[in-house]
Amino acid sequence: MVWPLAKALIWLDGVLQRIGMPYHWGFAIIVFTLIIKLITFPLTLTQIRGMQAQKELQPKIQELQKKYGKDREKLSRAQMELYQEAGVNPLSGCLPLVIQMPILFGLYSALVAIGPSLTDASFFWIPNLGFPQYTQGLSWISQLWQAGTSVPPELA
Numbered sequence: 001m002v003w004p005l006a007k008a009l010i011w012l013d014g015v016l017q018r019i020g021m022p023y024h025w026g027f028a029i030i031v032f033t034l035i036i037k038l039i040t041f042p043l044t045l046t047q048i049r050g051m052q053a054q055k056e057l058q059p060k061i062q063e064l065q066k067k068y069g070k071d072r073e074k075l076s077r078a079q080m081e082l083y084q085e086a087g088v089n090p091l092s093g094c095l096p097l098v099i100q101m102p103i104l105f106g107l108y109s110a111l112v113a114i115g116p117s118l119t120d121a122s123f124f125w126i127p128n129l130g131f132p133q134y135t136q137g138l139s140w141i142s143q144l145w146q147a148g149t150s151v152p153p154e155l156a
Helices: 002-018 024-068 071-086 094-117 136-149
Strands: none
Touching: 002 024, 024 071, 024 094, 071 094
């Protein structure tokens, strides 16, 4: 799963580089991510619809819980009947997410795999797309810490 995605990303970068796109690696990553999101959008839509349907059934499920109390077997049967009557699959909210996860993990792994070849690639204010810029993150942390400690006690 990783290498086909990495090769597709490298191909897209080559296309953008041939047409003379500045910051071609950065735009290749953005465009490729959008393509993956468009491909997985039907699954996302199914997930949203399933969650919405379960949300609409929630008051009826709460009524069933009050009605059957501690009798789990009758409660489960009544809930399944309710789902069947409403035409709702109880797994429709999480199953599409489970299907999307390997694709998203593969995309992340593809970016990690080609990271060393991105050492000379920059994108606007980011000097190096190949590796994270730890020092910039640390400067933000130290600035926030210093700002918090420099407040006079009477104002804190």
